[in-house]
Amino acid sequence: MTAPEVTTPTPAPATPQGTVTELVSGIIGDMQKLARQQLEMLKAEIREDMSRTKRAMVYGGVSVALLTIGGMALMFSLVYILRDAGHLPEWGAWMLFAGLCTAGGVALGFFARNLFESFNPLPDKTFNALQENLTWQTQPQA
Secondary structure, three states: OOOOOOOOOOOOOOOOOOOHHHHHHHHHHHHHHHHHHHHHHHHHHHHHHHHHHHHHHHHHHHHHHHHHHHHHHHHHHHHHHHHHHOOOOHHHHHHHHHHHHHHHHHHHHHHHHHHHHOOOOOOHHHHHHHHHHHHHHHOOOO
């Protein structure tokens, strides 16, 4: 019985490590590239948010115009219905209607304020990624 041959692995060819200056310039180049990528991501996110905002504003503007026209027509008809069916004087029907409209406007105003406070118009994803990168870059590496 013969003993199996044992082969020793050949070492991998040595890669040049480079000088400290080359390493530092490489790190600075990587940081600049990362900053440019972050800026491009920020620009893209702002463009996307702006296009959604424009679309919402167009639909919102058309809806406000239609609601104004419809509301005016309903306002006149409701006042006269209150006058005739409720046996109120015309001024009383107008006062009742004005009070209802004011209460509805106040309620919708509070709802709109709460809705605006519930979101952040700034691009959160990009700022979170940028903050993570800055934290990583400023912490000493072990």
